[in-house]
Amino acid sequence: MKDIREILTLSEDYLAKHKVESPKVNAEWIISDSLKLKRLDLYLQYDRPLNENELSDIRQKLQRCAQHEPVQYICGSTNFYGLEIFVGPGVLIPRPETEYLIDHALKLIDEGQQLLDICTGSGCIPIAIQEQKNQTLKITASDLEENALAYAKRNIEHNKSNNIDLIQCDLFSGISQGIQFDLITSNPPYVSHNEIAEMGQDVLKHEPKSALFAEEDGMAIINEIAASAPDYMNTEAYIIMEIGAQQGKKCLSLFESFNYRNIELLQDYSSRDRIIRAQRPQ
The missing domain is CATH 3.40.50.150 (Vaccinia Virus protein VP39)
Incomplete structure (x- = not known):
């Protein structure tokens, strides 16, 4: 079973291969959104294993990002001046x-x-x-x-x-x-x-x-x-x-x-x- 550390690395490599700008940041954003975690928490739970439902959600979002859909649209919101702003x-x-x-x-x-x-x-x-x-x-x-x-x-x-x-x-x-x-x-x-x-x-x-x-x-x-x-x-x-x-x-x-x-x-x-x-x- 893959853990957060491995999925972060694989996701960043996948997005970089598809020439997505800032692949590391986008990978962190997608994974944290799928897991309902803050991005910092990904590194505090590095060895947490992911179940198949979580992996499936991450894959779908990564595929959309690889098609150059903005990660803010994929996740449905962005942070602006400390506020959550919905976008699409x-x-x-x-x-x-x-x-x-x-x-x-x-x-x-x-x-x-x-x-x-x-x-x-x-x-x-x-x-x-x-x-x-x-x-x-x-x-x-x-x-x-x-x-x-x-x-x-x-x-x-x-x-x-x-x-x-x-x-x-x-x-x-x-x-x-x-x-x-x-x-x-x-x-x-x-x-x-x-x-x-x-x-x-x-x-x-x-x-x-x-x-x-x-x-x-x-x-x-x-x-x-x-x-x-x-x-x-x-x-x-x-x-x-x-x-x-x-x-x-x-x-x-x-x-x-x-x-x-x-x-x-x-x-x-x-x-x-x-x-x-x-x-x-x-």
Whole structure:
């Protein structure tokens, strides 16, 4: 009977053979999910034998991963800012870079204020911010895709988030202009079609293209948001948005053209332009 140590080694080798990125991490993720263990516990129970039902579940998940299906879809969830966020086909998988947006957004809004999240997807941004603000914010989150909003609703319920209203609409089209928000956040589609050759098969084959790609070299939706956002912002409000690593200069010029104040580019953990932060035009 095979134990955890042997299955870890065999699984990593299998995924590496099929050119899956980070085969060790993905193998650990799949095995820990099948065994209902934390990844660290795999190494604390190295010599635990596995029964046939456990092995069968691991094999099925490994086969899906070898076909470059994202391990987050296979296991059904991912960790984002310390929260479990459910994901699956039709919703973008939250990335570590977006946690950096949360870090900065938290500095721009106080308890009891109003937040608008555009292109909310899984709802990970408003859920994480609401958690850190003790469930005191009044939040509106919008997305065009019905499937994404279904995951957002599930994640709101799972994480016991309060006061997050979901609206299905294209950007601001369903948001009442009578509401003036204290902060607008967004992780919009910003990938250029020219970047397809550099992207992994797990992303291209499985994640929703509508949440990834934008026209005008990835800038089209960023342009729309920058143009429309001031109508929904209090006088001192900020907007904070995730952008592509090559879009920093274009975004600076764009926000300057709309007379935003206190515009700043923020770098991610790899020192690449990743966030633009700006205050409403006067």
